[in-house]
Amino acid sequence: MASNRPAPQGVYVPNDDDFGGYDDDSSWEEWNPTEESIRPVRGRHRVHKRGGGGLARSSTVLGVGVIAAVGAGGMATAQGGKPPVAIEMPDVSAVTDSLPEAKSLPGVGALISDGSDDSAAAGQNVAVAAAPLSAAGVSTTDAEQGTTDAGEALRARIMEQAENQQDQADDAVQKAAEEAAVKEAAAQAAAKQTAAEKKIAAEKAAAKKKAEAERLAKLAKSYTLPVASYTLTGTFGQPGSMWSSGYHTGLDFAAPTGTPIKAVHSGTIKEAGWAGAYGYRTVLELDDGTEVWFCHQSSMNVSAGQKVTTGETIGRVGATGNVTGAHLHMEVHPGGDATGVDPAAWLRGKGQSL
Structure with missing residues (x-):
C-alpha cells in the first residue's frame, strides 16, 4: 500500500x-x-484538497480522544510515557451552599413537607400536592358553582357565551318583530283614520248636498222662471258691438210677442215705464234689495209701488227698444248696484233649472 x-x-x-x-x-x-x-497518493487513500478540512477533523478527533481518556481514567497519557495531567474539579458543597432554599421558591414550598407535626399545614400541603393539573384554569366563580375541572369550566363558559349570543339574537329578532308589528299597526291605524276621514268627508258632502237640495227646494217654491216657454239666445258676458258696454249684460229669453212675463219672486215694483234702449222696462225690488229688470216688453201690467207675488204676471214679451226680435232681456243687480251678475247663475241658485 x-x-x-x-x-x-x-x-x-x-x-x-x-x-x-x-x-x-x-x-x-x-x-x-x-x-x-x-x-x-493514487489509489483508495486520497487526500481531499479542502482548505482547513483535514486540520478541523484532526482537531475534533484529538479533542474527542482526550475527553474519552479523561472520562475513563481521570488522566491522559502522551506518546513516549509522559506523566498524567491533573484535572481540578470544583467544590460542589460551595455551589450548593449558595443556592436558595427550595421552600423559598414560588409555588414550590407548598409542595414540600418539612416533616413538622402541624397537622393543618401538613393537610394543606398534601391537598395542594394532590390537586390535579386539570383544575389550573378553574376560577373562583367556577369553584363556587361546583366546577373543579378546567375543561369542564371552559366548556361551561363556551356554552354560557353561546347561550348569551343566542339570547341576543333572539332579542334582536323579537325587537325587529315588535318594530314591524308597531309599524303595521301604525299603518293600519293610518289607513283606518284615512278611511274614517273620507267617510266623514263624504257624509258631510252628502249632508251639505242634501241641505242645499232642501234649501233649493224651499226656494223653488218661492221663485220661478220669468217665462214658461223660451229659447236662450243671449248669455251674460257675451261680447259684441251692439251693446254699449261691449258685452251682453243680461240673459235673453226668446219667445213670441205677447208671452206672459212673471214676477220671479215676491217684491215691490220700483219702476215701470220707457227706458230708452231697454224699451219698456219693469224693475222689481226683492226683500233683500236685489233689483230684477224685465226689458223690451210689449206691454206692462203693473205700476211703481205695487206689491207682487211669485208667478204673478207683470207684463208681456215684446220687441221695444234696441232689439232684433221679440224676446225678454232680464238683468239682476244685487243691492241695486249698476253692475249686474249672471242671471242664469242667480236663478240656479234659487232652485231654478234653465
Whole structure:
C-alpha cells in the first residue's frame, strides 16, 4: 500500500507550560515540506484538497480522544510515557451552599413537607400536592358553582357565551318583530283614520248636498222662471258691438210677442215705464234689495209701488227698444248696484233649472 513519505524530524523543545510542567528533552529535526513530499497518493487513500478540512477533523478527533481518556481514567497519557495531567474539579458543597432554599421558591414550598407535626399545614400541603393539573384554569366563580375541572369550566363558559349570543339574537329578532308589528299597526291605524276621514268627508258632502237640495227646494217654491216657454239666445258676458258696454249684460229669453212675463219672486215694483234702449222696462225690488229688470216688453201690467207675488204676471214679451226680435232681456243687480251678475247663475241658485 502506498503512503506519504514520512516527514523529517525537526528540533522542538516544549516548555513546562505545554504539558503541565512536564519537560521533554527529546530532539526533533526540522521538516520543510516540498511539492514531492505532499503529493497525493493514487489509489483508495486520497487526500481531499479542502482548505482547513483535514486540520478541523484532526482537531475534533484529538479533542474527542482526550475527553474519552479523561472520562475513563481521570488522566491522559502522551506518546513516549509522559506523566498524567491533573484535572481540578470544583467544590460542589460551595455551589450548593449558595443556592436558595427550595421552600423559598414560588409555588414550590407548598409542595414540600418539612416533616413538622402541624397537622393543618401538613393537610394543606398534601391537598395542594394532590390537586390535579386539570383544575389550573378553574376560577373562583367556577369553584363556587361546583366546577373543579378546567375543561369542564371552559366548556361551561363556551356554552354560557353561546347561550348569551343566542339570547341576543333572539332579542334582536323579537325587537325587529315588535318594530314591524308597531309599524303595521301604525299603518293600519293610518289607513283606518284615512278611511274614517273620507267617510266623514263624504257624509258631510252628502249632508251639505242634501241641505242645499232642501234649501233649493224651499226656494223653488218661492221663485220661478220669468217665462214658461223660451229659447236662450243671449248669455251674460257675451261680447259684441251692439251693446254699449261691449258685452251682453243680461240673459235673453226668446219667445213670441205677447208671452206672459212673471214676477220671479215676491217684491215691490220700483219702476215701470220707457227706458230708452231697454224699451219698456219693469224693475222689481226683492226683500233683500236685489233689483230684477224685465226689458223690451210689449206691454206692462203693473205700476211703481205695487206689491207682487211669485208667478204673478207683470207684463208681456215684446220687441221695444234696441232689439232684433221679440224676446225678454232680464238683468239682476244685487243691492241695486249698476253692475249686474249672471242671471242664469242667480236663478240656479234659487232652485231654478234653465
